[in-house]
Amino acid sequence: xxxxxxxxxxxxxxxxxxxxxxxxxxxxxxxxxxxxxxxxxxxxxxxxxxxxxxxxxxxxxxxxxxxxxxxxxxxxx
Numbered sequence: 001x002x003x004x005x006x007x008x009x010x011x012x013x014x015x016x017x018x019x020x021x022x023x024x025x026x027x028x029x030x031x032x033x034x035x036x037x038x039x040x041x042x043x044x045x046x047x048x049x050x051x052x053x054x055x056x057x058x059x060x061x062x063x064x065x066x067x068x069x070x071x072x073x074x075x076x077x
Contacts, residue, residue, distance in 0.1 A: 017075045019046050021068055023053030023060065046072055 011018075022031040031049065048068050053060045 014044060016077065017044050017046060017072070019048075019068070019072045021048045021050065021057050021065060023050050023055060023057050025051075025053055026055045028055040046075070 024031060050057060050061055050064065053064075057065055
């Protein structure tokens, strides 16, 4: 990750809403404070942290994800 380009300026200039759905029990890519700060897009990010859910949000919380998507889609231009 250290060798990757910093794209934070690109993200700051985005106008589309961005959805992050993260499982708090994700063992593969645990949601850390650093990761959450990188997802902070002013007025554009919708972040859902799902308790008791791991890396496979689609399979572990499909009904909850459906509700999240139903709320998010109307925000998209």
